[in-house]
Structures are given as C-alpha cells and as structure tokens.
Amino acid sequence: xxxxxxxxxxxxxxxxxxxxxxxxxxxxxxxxxxxxxxxxxxxxxxxxxxxxxxxxxxxxxxxxxxxxxxxxxxxxxxxxxxxxxxxxxxxxxxxxxxxxxxxxxxxxxxxxxxxxxxxxxxxxxxxxxxxxxxxxxxxxxxxxxxxxxxxxxxxxxxxxxxxxxxxxxxxxxxxxxxxxxxxxxxxxxxxxxxxxxxxxxxxxxxxxxxxxxxxxxxxxxxxxxxxxxxxxxxxxxxxxxxxxxxxxxxxxxxxxxxxxxxxxxxxxxxxxxxxxxxxxxxxxxxxxxxxxxxxxxxxxxxxxxxxxxxxxxxxxxxxxxxxxxxxxxx
Amino acid sequence: xxxxxxxxxxxxxxxxxxxxxxxxxxxxxxxxxxxxxxxxxxxxxxxxxxxxxxxxxxxxxxxxxxxxxxxxxxxxxxxxxxxxxxxxxxxxxxxxxxxxxxxxxxxxxxxxxxxxxxxxxxxxxxxxxxxxxxxxxxxxxxxxxxxxxxxxxxxxxxxxxxxxxxxxxxxxxxxxxxxxxxxxxxxxxxxxxxxxxxxxxxxxxxxxxxxxxxxxxxxxxxxxxxxxxxxxxxxxxxxxxxxxxxxxxxx
Numbered sequence: 001x002x003x004x005x006x007x008x009x010x011x012x013x014x015x016x017x018x019x020x021x022x023x024x025x026x027x028x029x030x031x032x033x034x035x036x037x038x039x040x041x042x043x044x045x046x047x048x049x050x051x052x053x054x055x056x057x058x059x060x061x062x063x064x065x066x067x068x069x070x071x072x073x074x075x076x077x078x079x080x081x082x083x084x085x086x087x088x089x090x091x092x093x094x095x096x097x098x099x100x101x102x103x104x105x106x107x108x109x110x111x112x113x114x115x116x117x118x119x120x121x122x123x124x125x126x127x128x129x130x131x132x133x134x135x136x137x138x139x140x141x142x143x144x145x146x147x148x149x150x151x152x153x154x155x156x157x158x159x160x161x162x163x164x165x166x167x168x169x170x171x172x173x174x175x176x177x178x179x180x181x182x183x184x185x186x187x188x189x190x191x192x193x194x195x196x197x198x199x200x201x202x203x204x205x206x207x208x209x210x211x212x213x214x215x216x217x218x219x220x221x222x223x224x225x226x227x228x229x230x231x232x233x234x235x236x237x238x239x240x241x242x243x244x245x246x247x248x249x250x251x252x253x254x255x256x257x258x259x260x261x262x263x264x265x266x267x268x269x270x271x272x273x274x275x276x277x278x279x280x281x282x283x284x285x286x287x288x289x290x291x292x293x294x295x296x297x298x299x300x301x302x303x304x305x306x307x308x309x310x311x312x313x314x315x316x317x318x319x320x321x322x323x324x325x326x327x328x329x330x
Numbered sequence: 331x332x333x334x335x336x337x338x339x340x341x342x343x344x345x346x347x348x349x350x351x352x353x354x355x356x357x358x359x360x361x362x363x364x365x366x367x368x369x370x371x372x373x374x375x376x377x378x379x380x381x382x383x384x385x386x387x388x389x390x391x392x393x394x395x396x397x398x399x400x401x402x403x404x405x406x407x408x409x410x411x412x413x414x415x416x417x418x419x420x421x422x423x424x425x426x427x428x429x430x431x432x433x434x435x436x437x438x439x440x441x442x443x444x445x446x447x448x449x450x451x452x453x454x455x456x457x458x459x460x461x462x463x464x465x466x467x468x469x470x471x472x473x474x475x476x477x478x479x480x481x482x483x484x485x486x487x488x489x490x491x492x493x494x495x496x497x498x499x500x501x502x503x504x505x506x507x508x509x510x511x512x513x514x515x516x517x518x519x520x521x522x523x524x525x526x527x528x529x530x531x532x533x534x535x536x537x538x539x540x541x542x543x544x545x546x547x548x549x550x551x552x553x554x555x556x557x558x559x560x561x562x563x564x565x566x567x568x569x570x571x572x573x574x575x576x577x578x579x580x581x
Contacts, residue, residue, distance in 0.1 A: 195444065195445050195447075196444045196445075198447045198448060198449065199443055199444045199445055199446060199447070199448060200435055200441040200442075200443040200444075200446070200448045201441055201442060201443060201444050202444075202448070203432055203435065203441070203448045204432065204435070204436065204441045206421075206423070206424075207421050207424075207432050210421040210422055210423055210424065211419055211420065211421055211422075213415075213419050214419045214420060214421060214490075215436075216383070216403045216404065217381065217403065217407070217412070217413055217415070217419070218407065218412075218432070218433040218436050218437070218490065218493070218494050219403070219404050219407030219408055219436050219437065219494055220404060220436050220441070221402070221404040222404075225441065228442065
C-alpha cells in the first residue's frame with residue numbers, strides 16, 4: 001500500500017463508519033426509545049450544511065462574514081413564499097407561480113440566496129478585516145428588518161408552511177423520511193465541498209487566506225475569486241435554510257437575526273475552522289449542548305460560553321483537532 | 331529596439347512627501363539594471379508602482395512598448411511582470427512545492443475549476459519541481475514554508491516569481507539578510523537566469539550589484555541622480571557624496 005492510499009483509506013474508514021451510524025440512527029432511536037434523537041439529528045445535519053458553507057469563506061478563504069444568517073433566512077423564505085403563493089393560487093410578482101415541490105424549491109432557494117450573496121459580496125468585499133465583519137452584519141440586519149416589516153409574508157410572526165414540500169414517491173410528513181432526505185443532501189453537499197476544497201479553486205482560495213498580497217503578485221485577480229467563494233457559501237446557507245423551513249414548516253425573521261450568524265460562527269469554531277467535517281461536528285456539539293443545557297437552565301448560553309472558551313483556548317483547532325489527537329494517541 | 335521597461339516622468343506624492351520624483355528609467359531586453367540608493371530613497375515604492383500595487387500620481391509606465399498604466403496587478407503579471415518581496419511574502423501553511431505550483435497554476439489560466447484534485451496535477455508539480463531545481467531548492471520541496479531558513483525563503487521567492495514566466499523580474503533586495511556564501515549563491519542563480527529574463531535589481535549589497543548589473547541607476551530622495559555603467563557610477567562625485575559616503579574607499 002502506498003503512503004497516499006493508506007492515508008486516504010485511513011480517512012475514508014471513519015467517514016464510512018459515521019455514515020453507517022447515521023443511516024442506522026432512526027432505528028437506534030426507536031429501539032432505545034429516544035425518538036427525539038431523529039429530529040435532533042435532522043437539525044444537526046441542516047445546521048452542519050450551513051456551518052460548512054460559512055466555513056468555506058471563513059476557514060478556507062479567511063473572510064470573516066458575520067452575516068451568513070441572511071442567506072439562511074433567504075433560503076427559508078424562498079420556500080415559505082413559494083408555498084404561500086401556491087396555496088393562494090396567485091403568482092409571485094404576477095408571473096412566478098408558487099410551488100410545493102421540493103425539487104423546485106431547493107434549487108430556487110439556492111439560486112435566490114446566491115443572487116443575494118453576489119450583491120452583498122460585491123459590496124462587502126471592497127473592504128477587509130473588521131470593516132468586512134461589520135458590513136456583512138449590517139446587510140444581514142437590513143434583510144432582517146425587511147422581513148420583519150413585510151406584512152404580506154407574516155412580518156414579525158413569520159410564515160407558516162402548513163405542509164412540508166413534496167418529493168415524488170416519499171411521504172415528507174414522516175420525520176424519518178425528512179431525516180433521510182436531509183442526510184442524503186448533507187452527504188452530497190459534503191462530497192461537493194470536499195472536491196471544491198481540493199480543486200484549483202480551493203487551492204487559490206486557501207492561498208488568498210494565507211497571503212492576499214502573494215496571490216496578487218503571482219497574477220491572481222483576487223477579488224473575483226473571493227466573490228465566487230462568497231456566492232458558493234451563500235448558496236450553501238440558502239440550501240440549509242430551505243431545508244430548515246421544510247423541517248420546521250415555518251420561516252421567520254429569526255432565521256436572519258444576527259444571533260443566528262453568531263451561532264453558525266460558534267459551530268465552525270467549536271468544530272474546527274478550515275476543516276471539512278469540523279463544522280458538522282461543531283453543529284452536533286452545539287445542538288446537543290443546547291438541548292441538554294437548556295433542559296437544566298434557561299441561561300444555557302452561559303454554559304455554552306464556558307465550553308466555547310475551553311475549546312478555543314485548549315483544543316487548538318476545535319473538536320475535529322481534538323479527536324484527531326486522541327486517535328493518534330490511541 | 332524598444333526597451334522591456336520604459337518609465338517616464340513618474341511621480342508619487344504621499345500627502346506632502348515626494349516618494350518618487352519625476353523618475354525616468356529604462357530596462358533593455360536581456361539586461362540587469364540595478365537600482366541602488368540609501369534607505370528611504372523610494373526603491374520599494376517604485377516597484378510597487380510598477381506592479382500596480384500603488385497608483386502613481388502621474389507619469390507613464392510601458393512594458394515592451396505597451397502602456398500598462400490602466401492595468402491592475404493581475405493584468406501586468408499576465409503581460410510578463412513579476413516581483414520578489416524584500417520581506418518574504420509566501421504561503422506559510424503550504425510546502426515549498428505547493429508555493430511554486432500555485433504560481434504555475436495561476437499562470438496556466440483561470441482557476442475557476444472546482445472539481446479535479448490540484449495536488450494530483452502532475453504537469454504543475456513537475457514544472458514546479460524543475461523551477462526548484464533551478465534555484466537549488468529541490469531537496470526542500472516537501473518542507474513547509476514556516477520551517478525554511480531565511481536564505482531558503484529568499485530562494486523560494488525567486489522560484490515563485492519565475493514560475494509566472496516573466497519577461498521582466500523586479501527583485502526587491504534578494505540578498506537582504508543573506509550570509510556571504512548564500513549571497514554568492516544568489517548571484518550565481520541570478521546570473522544563470524539572465525538569458526531567460528530581464529531584471530530590475532534593487533539591492534544594497536554593492537558587491538552583488540557590481541557583479542551582476544549591466545547598468546546602475548542611483549535613486550536618492552525619489553530622484554534618479556545618476557545612471558550608467560558600474561565604472562561610471564563608481565566615479566560619479568554626486569553618487570559618492572549622496573550614497574557611498576564622502577571620500578571613503580568603495581567597497
């Protein structure tokens with residue numbers, strides 16, 4: 001076995017084991033009586049997609065966006081608004097018919113959030129550093145208040161989606177089916193992301209994080225690449241938002257609130273910045289901690305804060321790095 | 331024959347400070363043109379303007395007879411400009427080979443390719459390896475940049491720059507901080523590159539300058555005060571006073 005294949009098989013095996021576990025999870029949940037585990041896992045998968053998307057710009061590209069909840073919310077509202085027009089039977093803007101088909105709403109959510117990411121990115125990427133953090137935050141808050149004031153689409157109260165989008169041949173009212181749909185999409189998404197990260201594009205993106213000056217000096221038009229990364233990242237968050245709207249059967253301004261951007265960032269940092277599976281792990285730790293701690297106390301964020309401090313100060317690269325070190329020791 | 335680089339009446343003002351004062355400068359094809367001058371003379375500022383990293387206040391820059399004033403850095407690089415940095419500027423998390431391969435990748439076309447694994451593109455890896463051999467760094471190909479010595483980083487800077495296949499290389503103090511032996515090695519490497527690329531060499535190491543340069547220009551307070559062959563510069567009284575120190579033996 002050459003070192004390279006040995007290396008990739010060492011990476012592939014745990015991934016397959018985790019995948020098998022995830023496939024078996026609903027049955028394990030039923031067998032052990034913790035049926036809530038399936039819905040918990042669905043949320044982990046959805047937030048994992050969003051956090052992994054954010055990680056593409058944050059961890060690989062070095063762009064600290066504090067406004068990614070905007071794209072998450074846009075994805076959710078795309079599903080909600082299309083559903084509302086479908087039930088009312090009147091087209092959006094007078095010519096776009098509503099729909100409740102997942103195969104249409106998901107691509108629509110990806111495209112719409114991509115367009116928003118293009119507009120916000122084109123303006124925000126003129127800045128860098130703290131200004132970039134602030135301007136992405138500002139754009140997300142603008143969209144938050146836009147949806148709060150949009151009375152047609154529920155305003156402050158949000159938009160109820162009475163039935164989850166339909167997927168031909170599947171019963172999307174079944175929690176287990178929704179879980180498997182989310183799992184399939186998350187696996188596909190992680191595969192695509194892993195290809196992007198190792199591609200020529202991922203290579204220059206990582207180069208930009210390490211030294212923008214160097215990349216410019218070897219002739220790279222840096223800003224176009226940063227913008228495309230930002231758009232891909234926004235599209236991923238939009239996909240996650242669309243899944244979340246289907247899962248909760250609800251889209252609300254809360255999805256775009258700046259605290260949601262913060263949560264996504266916390267997931268990335270918890271799991272491991274600039275790693276492929278780190279954000280998924282981070283999402284799992286975050287969601288599990290949230291449900292555990294909040295069953296003890298209302299001030300669960302306090303406990304989470306302490307744990308986040310520990311992770312940042314002592315793990316040197318999040319849960320992913322911690323697991324890696326433990327495995328090497330074993 | 332049109333010179334590879336033709337700078338005319340270049341001016342750069344920084345809020346009252348004149349960093350580049352009406353500079354005229356040419357580099358002929360195949361020539362090594364050295365630019366010397368005391369610290370703060372505006373040498374690095376000049377390179378930044380040539381690369382398009384800084385906008386000049388006025389004046390024009392031509393590369394092989396073509397005005398590049400309106401071009402951003404990327405456009406200038408694709409026309410054949412490349413630079414090295416005085417304070418080395420490399421990708422610290424990457425290996426030596428990755429640093430050169432990424433430059434070869436950017437030169438070979440756009441990088442909006444999202445699927446294939448770039449680490450398995452043998453053409454890029456082989457080209458990078460060959461360039462590393464040229465600067466005698468092939469034994470360190472798989473070392474991470476953070477683990478390189480200062481001298482090795484300087485060599486790598488050069489390999490990355492030539493990976494863009496430039497017609498004109500702007501070298502910002504390639505010998506700075508090098509020991510005597512490393513310095514001589516660098517001189518030999520640059521001499522080996524001479525039939526491949528023209529160079530504008532900014533350097534303090536006078537021994538290296540006199541060993542390499544076909545022509546020397548002296549920059550003081552943003553202004554070119556003298557330009558000529560090594561001997562002409564050595565004997566120019568204005569240069570001796572402004573730069574080399576009054577009355578002292580040269581070198």
